[in-house]
Every structure is written in structure tokens, then in C-alpha cells.
Amino acid sequence: MDLALSSRTVGTTAILAVGGEIDMATTDQLRRALDELIDGSTRVVCDLTDVTFIESTGIGVFVAARKHLLARRGSLVLVAPRPAIRRILELVGLLGVFDVRESVAEAIPDAG
Numbered sequence: 001m002d003l004a005l006s007s008r009t010v011g012t013t014a015i016l017a018v019g020g021e022i023d024m025a026t027t028d029q030l031r032r033a034l035d036e037l038i039d040g041s042t043r044v045v046c047d048l049t050d051v052t053f054i055e056s057t058g059i060g061v062f063v064a065a066r067k068h069l070l071a072r073r074g075s076l077v078l079v080a081p082r083p084a085i086r087r088i089l090e091l092v093g094l095l096g097v098f099d100v101r102e103s104v105a106e107a108i109p110d111a112g
Contacts, residue, residue: 002020002026002029003018003019003020003021003022003026003029003030004017004018004019004020004050005017005018005019005029005030005033007033007036007037009041010108011108012041012042012043013041013043013044013045013108014037014040014041014043014044014045015044015045015046015047015104015108016033016034016037016044016045016046016047017047017049017050018030018046018047018048018050018051019049019050019051020050020051020052021051021052021053021054022051022053022054022055022057022058022061023053023054023055023057023058024055024057026058027057027058027060027061030058030061031061031064034046034061034065038065038068038069038072038074041074042069042072042073042074042075043069043074043075043077044065044069044074044075044076044077045076045077045078045079045104045107045108046062046065046076046077046078046079047079047104048078048079048080048082048085049079049080049081049082049103049104051080051082051085052082054085054088056092059088059089059092059094062076062078062098063094066097066098075099076098076099077098077099077100077101077107078098078099078100078101079100079101079102079103079104079106079107080100080101080102081102081103086100
């Protein structure tokens, strides 16, 4: 299954909307999209509202992106309103590591 990816910019923040399943078959697609956004921005918001599943390889992509952004004094925000996605982040000990928000509007008030 392919991921649905779309990006936009609000001010200096890049927003990547992700939909579908994040697994071993789709992580390269996600990694490429994040790499492109990180090259042009130091603040990236990943909207996982339409993500139905995520496995460890996908989480690894977000960990690497966060590390890369932090090295550039940037930040990564995950928008994860689905309890199942939040629970996975909690189970692997990353809910407190990532900046996780309920909505894009909460992550970026100007995003509307």
C-alpha cells in the first residue's frame, strides 16, 4: 500500500500530511518526503491524522528526522490524534520524546 503524502508551508514551518500505513514497504517514500522538507525548513510538522498503522521502521524514520532537525536547531512535531498511534509511541517510550499534538491547529496556530 502506498502512502498518501502532501506537503505545504505555513510561514517557516513545513507540514507533511501522511495517510495510510507506515510500514517497511512505505518507509522509503516517507523518508524521501521528510528529507526534502528538512532540506528547506528547520520546523517540520507531520500530520498523522490519516495514518492507520505504524510499525518500528516508520518510527525509526521519525526518530532520524528529529535527530537531523535537532542538529540544525530545528524541531519535529507529530500530530497524532488517533489513540492507537499515540499508544504505539507510548509503548516504545517515545511519547515523551516527541512533541505530539492533537491537531495541526494546535501545532501551528496560523495553519487554519
